[in-house]
Amino acid sequence: MSKRPLSPAASPSSKRTRTAAATFNPRKIASSAAAAATDADPPLLKLLKAVKDGVPTPKKGDSVVYWMRMGDLRISDNRALSLASAHAKKDNVPLVVLFILSPQDWTAHDRAPRRIDFTLRNLALIKLSLAELHIPLHTVTQPNRRAIPQQVLSFLDSLNAFAVYANIEYEVDELRRDVAICNGAKSKGISATFAHDKCVVEPGVVVTGQNKSYAVYTPYQKAWLSKLNANIPYYLEDCPPPRANSESVRGSPKFGALFDTPVPVSVAGFELDPADRAKMEEVWPAGETKAQDILHRFIRTKSRSCQLGAVDPLAPGAEDSDKRSRIAVYDAERDRADRDTTSRISPYLAAGVLSARACIRATMSNKALQGKVDGGKTTGIGRWVQEVAWRDFYVCVLAGFPRVSMGRPFLEKYANVRWEGPPVEETAYTATPGSPSPIELALAAANIEKWKSGRTGYPIVDAAMRCLNEMGWVHNRMRMICAMFLSKDLMIDWRVGEKYFMEKLIDGDLASNNGGWQWCASTGVDPCPYFRVFNPHLQSQKADPTGNFIRQWVPELGAVRGPDLHDPSASIATKLGYPLPVVKHNEARDRAIRRFKDPGAA
Numbered sequence: 361m362s363k364r365p366l367s368p369a370a371s372p373s374s375k376r377t378r379t380a381a382a383t384f385n386p387r388k389i390a391s392s393a394a395a396a397a398t399d400a401d402p403p404l405l406k407l408l409k410a411v412k413d414g415v416p417t418p419k420k421g422d423s424v425v426y427w428m429r430m431g432d433l434r435i436s437d438n439r440a441l442s443l444a445s446a447h448a449k450k451d452n453v454p455l456v457v458l459f460i461l462s463p464q465d466w467t468a469h470d471r472a473p474r475r476i477d478f479t480l481r482n483l484a485l486i487k488l489s490l491a492e493l494h495i496p497l498h499t500v501t502q503p504n505r506r507a508i509p510q511q512v513l514s515f516l517d518s519l520n521a522f523a524v525y526a527n528i529e530y531e532v533d534e535l536r537r538d539v540a541i542c543n544g545a546k547s548k549g550i551s552a553t554f555a556h557d558k559c560v561v562e563p564g565v566v567v568t569g570q571n572k573s574y575a576v577y578t579p580y581q582k583a584w585l586s587k588l589n590a591n592i593p594y595y596l597e598d599c600p601p602p603r604a605n606s607e608s609v610r611g612s613p614k615f616g617a618l619f620d621t622p623v624p625v626s627v628a629g630f631e632l633d634p635a636d637r638a639k640m641e642e643v644w645p646a647g648e649t650k651a652q653d654i655l656h657r658f659i660r661t662k663s664r665s666c667q668l669g670a671v672d673p674l675a676p677g678a679e680d681s682d683k684r685s686r687i688a689v690y691d692a693e694r695d696r697a698d699r700d701t702t703s704r705i706s707p708y709l710a711a712g713v714l715s716a717r718a719c720i721r722a723t724m725s726n727k728a729l730q731g732k733v734d735g736g737k738t739t740g741i742g743r744w745v746q747e748v749a750w751r752d753f754y755v756c757v758l759a760g761f762p763r764v765s766m767g768r769p770f771l772e773k774y775a776n777v778r779w780e781g782p783p784v785e786e787t788a789y790t791a792t793p794g795s796p797s798p799i800e801l802a803l804a805a806a807n808i809e810k811w812k813s814g815r816t817g818y819p820i821v822d823a824a825m826r827c828l829n830e831m832g833w834v835h836n837r838m839r840m841i842c843a844m845f846l847s848k849d850l851m852i853d854w855r856v857g858e859k860y861f862m863e864k865l866i867d868g869d870l871a872s873n874n875g876g877w878q879w880c881a882s883t884g885v886d887p888c889p890y891f892r893v894f895n896p897h898l899q900s901q902k903a904d905p906t907g908n909f910i911r912q913w914v915p916e917l918g919a920v921r922g923p924d925l926h927d928p929s930a931s932i933a934t935k936l937g938y939p940l941p942v943v944k945h946n947e948a949r950d951r952a953i954r955r956f957k958d959p960g961a962a
């Protein structure tokens with residue numbers, strides 16, 4: 361079976377050196393039969409059963425371990441850490457924190473070097489904060505991801521640990537790994553606890569009458585809000601912070617050395633150029649305090665045009681306002697990409713530097729609501745809470761329909777839609793009648809490169825792609841426009857774009873990224889209907905009415921004003937050295953509708 365090739369970096373900002381991790385090339389697309397079998401017996405349920413069948417009251421040993429993962433990089437309000445600390449205190453033993461750097465897992469998930477850099481920057485701060493509590497953060501690199509279960513069990517043995525705690529990662533491989541760890545721990549008499557922490561309302565709670573995960577957002581969101589409001593003390597609990605170990609742990613032969621394992625500054629295959637690293641530090645500062653400050657700014661202060669682009673999110677000059685704060689006007693302004701209309705909190709949520717619970721708690725100052733969460737459509741706060749619910753929704757989709765993390769479309773009937781360009785993996789194409797000719801393949805490959813580098817001749821698409829390449833983040837509406845353009849106008853397999861986004865995004869998250877891509881490609885849960893293909897020029901005028909977003913990222917068009925900016929004529933484009941459109945939108949739209957209406961048609 362052919363493997364999905366690694367895509368070359370479009371911007372020179374990140375290096376992907378040929379290392380063991382970079383040459384590791386796991387199979388990304390399962391067969392439809394394998395996906396259906398996994399959907400029928402979801403690994404999350406297996407993990408929850410393994411936890412339930414584990415060791416309820418382990419014999420006391422010498423320590424309790426909290427295994428921190430890439431999605432829970434914080435000390436405050438961290439469910440597994442809090443539980444682990446309480447257990448350690450109850451039995452009067454030290455708490456130890458473990459973090460495993462796993463480059464093969466990062467490659468398997470197409471992790472962006474910027475996301476890895478953000479992880480390491482946050483870990484370095486966490487190590488310092490934990491050390492103040494005399495809690496060691498032990499960091500190890502494991503080059504072979506299959507060895508992780510054994511490595512964790514050996515680590516527990518070496519510390520005579522009797523309990524291990526972690527927050528759940530909902531991707532298929534990670535769940536299967538944790539089932540193996542649960543079973544291994546049980547055989548050693550160690551209790552293993554895997555806690556729900558990523559979502560406000562965990563997967564499995566908001567389900568249909570048939571006890572299935574929802575595949576439509578609106579009824580999900582209504583049920584989500586009523587579950588949440590019915591049990592706020594549980595869902596929005598601010599989990600107690602860890603309590604300090606005895607200082608004597610530092611002198612212990614068993615634990616003392618764990619304080620000395622350094623957090624690396626970079627990991628081979630995922631390094632950043634020093635200039636890019638410095639820029640990322642400025643645009644996405646690490647640490648829980650910064651995350652809370654960024655959230656606070658969104659809730660308290662007004663939007664500013666100077667905050668467009670790759671700038672310090674906490675730059676001075678923000679103006680407080682109750683009525684005009686960014687969250688207060690979010691309902692009306694959220695689709696505008698020409699200012700800082702949204703929170704830009706996603707990198708902190710994806711890395712767990714801030715809990716989703718903390719985001720919801722921060723919206724609850726309105727006394728008229730009497731301690732309830734506003735999730736309605738008529739207020740800025742309510743609309744924003746609905747976005748956080750989208751995040752929960754996509755995690756529930758991932759947990760309930762694991763096929764989506766196996767490279768399959770949620771709607772299997774679209775597996776045979778004919779895409780332009782080289783097959784992503786041959787299994788996805790076996791049923792596609794008629795192979796593209798070499799000329800078609802070359803044209804599609806060239807179009808993919810133009811899309812990646814922001815040279816499609818559609819200003820809004822190009823501005824958004826350049827913003828993504830430069831900042832590792834781009835506004836939601838822009839993500840939609842770019843994804844729709846690749847999958848419908850260029851008719852390139854959405855998995856090409858999904859992978860490229862993951863390789864670039866600092867907030868890259870399988871559930872939300874896959875959900876967003878499959879929504880735009882019309883293959884996912886509750887998707888955009890295939891006959892509703894975005895017109896990039898109209899979208900551009902709506903999302904960037906001032907043109908500031910395009911002018912910021914496409915300087916060739918800096919002097920252009922009015923409608924020409926959104927759709928430059930051939931003469932203007934040629935004069936300014938800007939490319940001509942790679943496709944004609946109307947023709948491309950008809951092709952997309954034809955191919956989706958009759959999957960397999962040319």
Ligand SMILES: Cc1cc2nc3c(=O)[nH]c(=O)nc-3n(C[C@H](O)[C@H](O)[C@H](O)COP(=O)(O)OP(=O)(O)OC[C@H]3O[C@@H](n4cnc5c(N)ncnc54)[C@H](O)[C@@H]3O)c2cc1C
Binds near residue numbers: 877
């Ligand atoms: C093609 C595509 C790919 C995407 N990939 C990712 C990704 O890898 N990681 C990621 O976190 N988000 C992803 N999103 C969702 C969304 O674009 C980002 O969460 C949002 O742009 C982050 O900016 P913000 O924090 O300012 O959002 P805000 O508007 O302030 O929203 C607050 C939070 O709600 C959540 N949220 C908002 N919109 C969505 C959404 N549509 N789906 C899921 N959660 C949402 C995010 O956690 C976000 O931080 C993707 C969307 C699309 C269309």
